[in-house]
Amino acid sequence: MKGPVYLNEKTGIVVIGATGREASQVIKESEVLYPGIIKAGVTPGKGGTNELSVPVFDTLSDAVKDPKIGSSINTALIYVPPVSVLDAVMECLDGGIKVLYIITEHVPIRDSEIIYQEKVRRGAVIIGGTSLGCFVPSVGRIGAIGGKDPSIAFKAGGLVIISKSGGLTVTTAEMFKRRGWGTYCALAIGGDIISNTTYADVLTELKDDPNVKGVVMLGEPGGSYEEQAAELIQAGVFKKPVAAFISGRFQERMPEGVAFGHAGAIVERGMGKATDKIARLEKAGKKSPVKIAFYYHELVTAIESLGVPRDFEDSTTEYVKPLYSTLN
Amino acid sequence: MKLYEHEALESIYRKFHIPAPKFVFATEPNDKVREFIEKEPAVVIKSMVLVGKRGKAGAVKVVSDKSHAISVFKDLATREVYGEKSIGALVEEKLNIQKEYYLSVTYSTKDRAPAIIFSEHGGMDIEEINPSLIFTHVVKDVRSVYPYQIRKFLVEIGFSDKEMLRPLSELIVNVYRAFWETECRLLEINPLVVAQVGDKKKLVAADAVVLLDDDASISPSVRYGARGGMGRPLTQREQDAILIDQGDHRGKAGSYVELEGDIALMTFGGGGSTVTAETAIEAGLRIANLTDIGGNPPAEKMYKIARIILSKPGLKGVLVCGGTASNTRIDVTLGEGLAKALDDMKAEGKLDPNLIWVVRRSGPEYVKGLKMLHECFVRNGIKGEIYDSQLPITEAPIRLRELMIKYIGYKPEELG
Numbered sequence: 001m002k003g004p005v006y007l008n009e010k011t012g013i014v015v016i017g018a019t020g021r022e023a024s025q026v027i028k029e030s031e032v033l034y035p036g037i038i039k040a041g042v043t044p045g046k047g048g049t050n051e052l053s054v055p056v057f058d059t060l061s062d063a064v065k066d067p068k069i070g071s072s073i074n075t076a077l078i079y080v081p082p083v084s085v086l087d088a089v090m091e092c093l094d095g096g097i098k099v100l101y102i103i104t105e106h107v108p109i110r111d112s113e114i115i116y117q118e119k120v121r122r123g124a125v126i127i128g129g130t131s132l133g134c135f136v137p138s139v140g141r142i143g144a145i146g147g148k149d150p151s152i153a154f155k156a157g158g159l160v161i162i163s164k165s166g167g168l169t170v171t172t173a174e175m176f177k178r179r180g181w182g183t184y185c186a187l188a189i190g191g192d193i194i195s196n197t198t199y200a201d202v203l204t205e206l207k208d209d210p211n212v213k214g215v216v217m218l219g220e221p222g223g224s225y226e227e228q229a230a231e232l233i234q235a236g237v238f239k240k241p242v243a244a245f246i247s248g249r250f251q252e253r254m255p256e257g258v259a260f261g262h263a264g265a266i267v268e269r270g271m272g273k274a275t276d277k278i279a280r281l282e283k284a285g286k287k288s289p290v291k292i293a294f295y296y297h298e299l300v301t302a303i304e305s306l307g308v309p310r311d312f313e314d315s316t317t318e319y320v321k322p323l324y325s326t327l328n
Numbered sequence: 329m330k331l332y333e334h335e336a337l338e339s340i341y342r343k344f345h346i347p348a349p350k351f352v353f354a355t356e357p358n359d360k361v362r363e364f365i366e367k368e369p370a371v372v373i374k375s376m377v378l379v380g381k382r383g384k385a386g387a388v389k390v391v392s393d394k395s396h397a398i399s400v401f402k403d404l405a406t407r408e409v410y411g412e413k414s415i416g417a418l419v420e421e422k423l424n425i426q427k428e429y430y431l432s433v434t435y436s437t438k439d440r441a442p443a444i445i446f447s448e449h450g451g452m453d454i455e456e457i458n459p460s461l462i463f464t465h466v467v468k469d470v471r472s473v474y475p476y477q478i479r480k481f482l483v484e485i486g487f488s489d490k491e492m493l494r495p496l497s498e499l500i501v502n503v504y505r506a507f508w509e510t511e512c513r514l515l516e517i518n519p520l521v522v523a524q525v526g527d528k529k530k531l532v533a534a535d536a537v538v539l540l541d542d543d544a545s546i547s548p549s550v551r552y553g554a555r556g557g558m559g560r561p562l563t564q565r566e567q568d569a570i571l572i573d574q575g576d577h578r579g580k581a582g583s584y585v586e587l588e589g590d591i592a593l594m595t596f597g598g599g600g601s602t603v604t605a606e607t608a609i610e611a612g613l614r615i616a617n618l619t620d621i622g623g624n625p626p627a628e629k630m631y632k633i634a635r636i637i638l639s640k641p642g643l644k645g646v647l648v649c650g651g652t653a654s655n656t657r658i659d660v661t662l663g664e665g666l667a668k669a670l671d672d673m674k675a676e677g678k679l680d681p682n683l684i685w686v687v688r689r690s691g692p693e694y695v696k697g698l699k700m701l702h703e704c705f706v707r708n709g710i711k712g713e714i715y716d717s718q719l720p721i722t723e724a725p726i727r728l729r730e731l732m733i734k735y736i737g738y739k740p741e742e743l744g
Contacts, residue, residue, distance in 0.1 A: 175717075178717075224437045
């Protein structure tokens with residue numbers, strides 16, 4: 001099968017909350033880029049309307065029972081408001097969907113916890129909340145990741161990019177693309193406190209995937225998901241090269257509790273500091289191929305020094321000239 | 329959002345039957361305070377601030393000599409604790425403390441579950457307790473939490489006081505329920521005391537640290553009022569910024585935290601903003617603010633936040649920096665919103681011509697957007713460089729540093 005569990009050639013998507021501003025935009029763009037990957041939309045009260053280029057149903061149950069497309073649906077993309085996310089997830093899980101993306105930001109932590117426990121009980125794969133989606137250039141994409149013209153950032157290659165930040169997922173893919181590395185799979189896992197898919201989950205999932213040549217991991221302060229990845233690597237479960245950048249060292253110069261960025265990106269009672277995460281990953285790097293970038297852009301040299309082969313030629317020049325200058 | 333101790337006592341402890349000392353909260357020594365002090369043999373007076381470690385700052389005092397109580401109250405109700413001004417003082421009965429436990433409930437990212445953390449060695453900061461004396465009970469199934477499970481946990485960790493086993497297990501479940509039902513991210517009681525009351529021993533929660541989930545199903549700011557996280561009141565510019573997003577859900581531009589530096593940041597996206605700010609600091613630039621603009625805001629939102637950011641006195645440079653947007657239109661935000669703000673500020677004589685600018689941005693319509701911004705720079709005599717994503721995002725602050733040194737002799741901070 002081509003592509004990882006998160007997004008592969010069998011993926012058929014149903015969008016929950018399909019007629020909303022962001023969701024309908026994503027459906028429109030995806031139809032142009034990867035026609036047919038989105039099978040249906042669900043918005044209560046809008047069933048049977050022709051608002052979108054895909055069929056719209058009132059309930060998920062109607063969508064999966066549809067004789068034409070029902071059996072092709074196996075992945076849900078959730079765009080409903082924060083307080084409706086738990087309901088949407090339960091609707092999907094009860095409807096037999098096994099891979100879910102929660103794009104919605106600001107899901108109540110309590111609801112995230114209930115979702116996580118249900119996910120574990122039912123053996124489903126859930127990415128998010130606060131995910132931007134997934135991109136597998138050889139297969140397609142889920143969500144808005146890469147926007148209208150993802151070719152700016154994405155080209156098929158051997159890197160796996162795992163990031164809490166959706167924006168940085170794309171920015172990183174583009175930085176590497178300019179320098180000669182393409183993407184196998186870019187996954188925006190979101191920055192919530194209770195994350196349904198963590199770095200360690202992805203590394204475990206992809207440890208034997210021959211398409212993976214190296215991993216770029218973008219972390220943040222707060223929680224312990226970066227440390228868990230370090231433990232997994234140190235235990236020898238994941239053996240391929242990993243370049244990591246942990247943002248947020250500057251938070252440590254500010255009063256504790258300053259909230260900036262994701263809900264989970266907060267240092268509480270001395271726990272979850274960026275410097276501790278860096279130290280933990282460096283420790284894992286003593287015996288495993290792990291490199292930490294001090295500056296974000298040094299991820300490129302980290303991947304290079306770990307011996308991850310380029311997928312194509314480096315297109316950059318030594319010194320980047322400004323597009324415009326009004327100096328001199 | 330963090331609650332003041334008296335808020336937690338009034339709205340959470342009472343509702344969930346968590347026993348607290350008798351208390352009164354006031355901003356000034358009114359009749360209630362005087363009566364309370366009169367009735368109690370001795371009292372504990374605490375400054376009401378959000379910052380922790382009050383005891384170490386001398387902002388918690390035990391008063392047994394009643395003639396001093398009012399002057400202590402006046403001092404603690406108005407003093408600054410680690411730079412944060414008290415909003416009043418809490419007066420509590422002084423307990424006859426036999427033992428001090430530590431108890432908290434929070435989310436553990438290790439287990440991805442609520443964790444009940446308990447130690448028989450409370451009273452000091454959790455960081456100071458020997459880790460081998462701290463025990464954690466993970467709530468693996470949030471659908472069923474019973475005192476018997478807690479008793480099993482307490483017996484397993486060798487909890488020493490058999491007499492307290494049942495009352496403590498029941499109290500812990502009440503605390504857990506308070507945490508869960510009020511949608512906390514942390515509920516900490518330190519110390520949870522065993523107090524001697526007559527010939528009986530009684531559990532009393534002698535402190536309350538409550539952090540509510542900002543994303544809770546009912547926003548805590550609706551109930552308790554908006555609250556800055558910096559331990560200081562919001563500045564005028566911060567208040568103005570909050571208004572930008574109110575009643576308009578198209579994108580967000582209203583996050584603005586004011587700092588002391590001289591480099592204005594106009595940064596985009598959560599992750600992009602963080603790495604840009606951080607690289608700027610590492611490069612020795614003294615940043616004047618944090619911001620996080622995203623979700624494709626309309627031009628008028630960008631216009632407003634740009635004016636707020638640029639209105640801070642003493643700026644020397646500006647960094648406009650974002651990654652490769654998936655959604656945010658670069659022509660709308662930079663080409664229209666920011667450019668109009670600059671045009672208007674120039675016309676009003678409010679634009680400092682000596683500022684050095686570096687712009688780095690990519691995403692939808694970036695070619696058009698960056699060209700529009702460049703034309704705006706030319707017509708307003710703004711000095712700087714504009715890049716697309718050929719320049720890695722975090723090289724932008726470094727480039728600004730070079731230009732600032734070269735053109736205005738900026739002296740970057742030396743970081744140790």
